[in-house]
Amino acid sequence: MEMTILKSEKRVCPCCMEEHEVKTVKVKEQAVFKERQVNYDAVYMYCDAADELYMDERQTQENDIRLKNAYRREEGLLTSDDIESIRGKYGITQSDLCALLGWGGKTITRYESHQVQDRAHDTILKKIDRDPEWFLSLLRDARDNLTEEAYHKYFGAATTLYEADQDQYFRKAIQASYAKYRGNKLFHGNTELSLDKVVDVIRYFASSKMITSLYKVKLMKLMWYADALSYKKRGCAITGLVYLALPMGAVPVGHNSIIDLRYVPCEEVDMGETSAYHFSLNEKTDFPSLSADDKAILDTVIEKLGKKTKDEIVSFMHKERAYIETAPRDVIQFKYAESLQI
DSSP states (O other): OOEEEEEEEEEEOTTTOOEEEEEEEEEEEEEEETTEEEEEEEEEEEETTTTEEEOOHHHHHHHHHHHHHHHHHHHTOOOHHHHHHHHHHHTOOHHHHHHHHTOOTTHHHHHTTTOOOOHHHHHHHHHHHHOHHHHHHHHHHTGGGSOHHHHHHHHHHHHHHHHHHHHHHHHHHHHHHTGGGTTOHHHHTTOOOOHHHHHHHHHHHHHOTTOOSOBHHHHHHHHHHHHHHHHHHHSSOSSOOOEEEETTEEEETTHHHHTTSTTOOEEEEEOSSSEEEEEOOOSOOOOTTOOHHHHHHHHHHHHHHTTSOHHHHHHHHHTSHHHHTSOTTSBOOGGGGGGOOO
């Protein structure tokens, strides 16, 4: 029998009742569970004197879980560790997860210990794992069955997961919309798209006390000027954004999704019949993706344009050769950065 020794300690051996080195070993086992032959690793103690494998109560329980987890993997079901990990993501107790799902109070406890879940329950647990928005809806429905402290704890964890999940969706959507521009340095300024830099550039502008009334239209122009100035000075843009010539000036492809990225300090302001998007960041913060040279270029843009009103900056943009010589809604090529007004 092939054994792997996990540890060895000198003590009284319960098998032969003599004091000697008792080994804890791992052994490859086969067993039939629910009419399926399953291979798994079992852990035993081994007595050299009697040449016997034996288990204590804890090992008996753990080997039972190992057998059932091996079966679960064969059947494409969540293992007990997977279920525990899902709870860990939300920081939720076994009993509270049962309350959330309307299951018996010990159901999750059994699934994490000795009982294999059915496929219906497995499907629900997998949905909980990948869909924090659904977890939030279940949480609201079950609020009366939870303590106030527990509710807020789970709500905070799920909200964080939902925001991260939503951010990944926006990032993938933006990156997909940029696929067709790859390889054309005059479109993206000789820089591969970096959404981390996009976010940090917005945050840098939003944190500046030298910029007045930073709404979306003005922000989009400042971002174009920053990328164009960077290309003029260094031969590469900061962000890798591609800009279109729209009626109000340069606007990056995917601008609606960009302002929804996580950590972008955007507030929707009710203007009566319409809404405006205001950007402001008051707390001290770092901008880890920006280099000192990046910040120097942003500071130049802020100095030159930060105090201009939206209408003034749009008018200023309309006098750029880059805008004049680009057909409406076409990509503004970075070759025009050489004639930049700032």
